[in-house]
Amino acid sequence: MSKTWRDGAAVVATLTFDVDAEAPVLAHGRGHAAHASTMSHQAYGPDVGVPRILDLLDDLGVPATFFVPGWVAESRPGLAAGIVERGHEVAHHSYSHRPPTTLPPGAEDADFARAMDVFAAQGIEISGHRAANWEATARTAELVAEYGLLYDSSLMGDDRPYRVSTARGPVTELPVHWSLDDWEQYAFLPAPHVGSIIESPRKVLEMWTDELDAMAEYGCLFNLTNHPFLSGRPSRAVALRRLIEHGLARGDVRFLRCRDVARQSNDDPALPTRQPLDTSNRLDAFPESTPDPAAGD
Numbered sequence: 030m031s032k033t034w035r036d037g038a039a040v041v042a043t044l045t046f047d048v049d050a051e052a053p054v055l056a057h058g059r060g061h062a063a064h065a066s067t068m069s070h071q072a073y074g075p076d077v078g079v080p081r082i083l084d085l086l087d088d089l090g091v092p093a094t095f096f097v098p099g100w101v102a103e104s105r106p107g108l109a110a111g112i113v114e115r116g117h118e119v120a121h122h123s124y125s126h127r128p129p130t131t132l133p134p135g136a137e138d139a140d141f142a143r144a145m146d147v148f149a150a151q152g153i154e155i156s157g158h159r160a161a162n163w164e165a166t167a168r169t170a171e172l173v174a175e176y177g178l179l180y181d182s183s184l185m186g187d188d189r190p191y192r193v194s195t196a197r198g199p200v201t202e203l204p205v206h207w208s209l210d211d212w213e214q215y216a217f218l219p220a221p222h223v224g225s226i227i228e229s230p231r232k233v234l235e236m237w238t239d240e241l242d243a244m245a246e247y248g249c250l251f252n253l254t255n256h257p258f259l260s261g262r263p264s265r266a267v268a269l270r271r272l273i274e275h276g277l278a279r280g281d282v283r284f285l286r287c288r289d290v291a292r293q294s295n296d297d298p299a300l301p302t303r304q305p306l307d308t309s310n311r312l313d314a315f316p317e318s319t320p321d322p323a324a325g326d
């Protein structure tokens with residue numbers, strides 16, 4: 030019998046940390062660099078959150094994946110290498126954290142390549158990619174295939190790994206969802222305004238524990254996205270520890286790095302393949318909408 034992507038576990042858990050630092054704020058405008066309070070709020074991620082999270086993962090003996098923008102790795106030499114030294118994976122999270130959907134033609138390619146160059150110069154092996162803000166274009170998965178990476182982790186078409194077919198070959202997708210993202214729970218920043226939520230970590234722990242248990246029933250990928258500047262704060266880090274302890278106590282949860290799940294997925298002949306991501310060739314029959322529903326966003 031051939032192996033499945035879960036390799037006998039009820040649920041596979043990938044703990045992922047997006048080490049965005051100042052990049053998503055500067056993506057709103059370089060002028061925010063002069064806002065010392067905002068910059069310090071973001072710097073807390075790599076300076077305080079990452080070391081705390083690395084110690085927590087060491088204590089519990091579980092591996093994780095850290096998605097790092099190229100600019101962050103470049104402007105903080107040693108950050109990516111320090112994460113790899115602790116046994117974790119560093120993955121591609123754009124260069125500048127500008128969402129691909131907002132970039133002019135060609136700029137996504139250039140941004141993607143620039144991050145690859147930074148990691149190559151630092152000797153960091155890159156196996157996977159996550160789009161800034163999860164705002165991938167139809168081109169994004171193609172780029173992942175073009176650079177020979179194993180996986181992407183930006184889309185929401187399933188709660189188990191699946192293949193995405195692109196013009197440059199198939200890519201394994203490790204899907205995400207906002208319900209497993211700490212941004213929706215803890216992001217509070219007035220300038221620029223990127224969020225106004227400070228939820229109770231007890232509520233968050235309950236929600237994520239319920240999802241982990243349910244995903245064990247359905248045989249899913251529990252792909253958790255945390256940001257060190259958010260989940261590195263004390264009561265949130267303790268809630269994260271409790272969540273991992275719950276998973277370890279179950280005995281049927283396997284904690285893996287994303288690249289390991291991607292490898293197991295690539296060996297699974299039953300992994301479903303989804304249609305190409307560009308749906309514009311199916312738009313002919315679709316009526317023009319007035320007013321544009323996106324205009325109110």
Ligand code: ZN
Nearest residue numbers: 047049161162
């Ligand atoms: Zn990010």
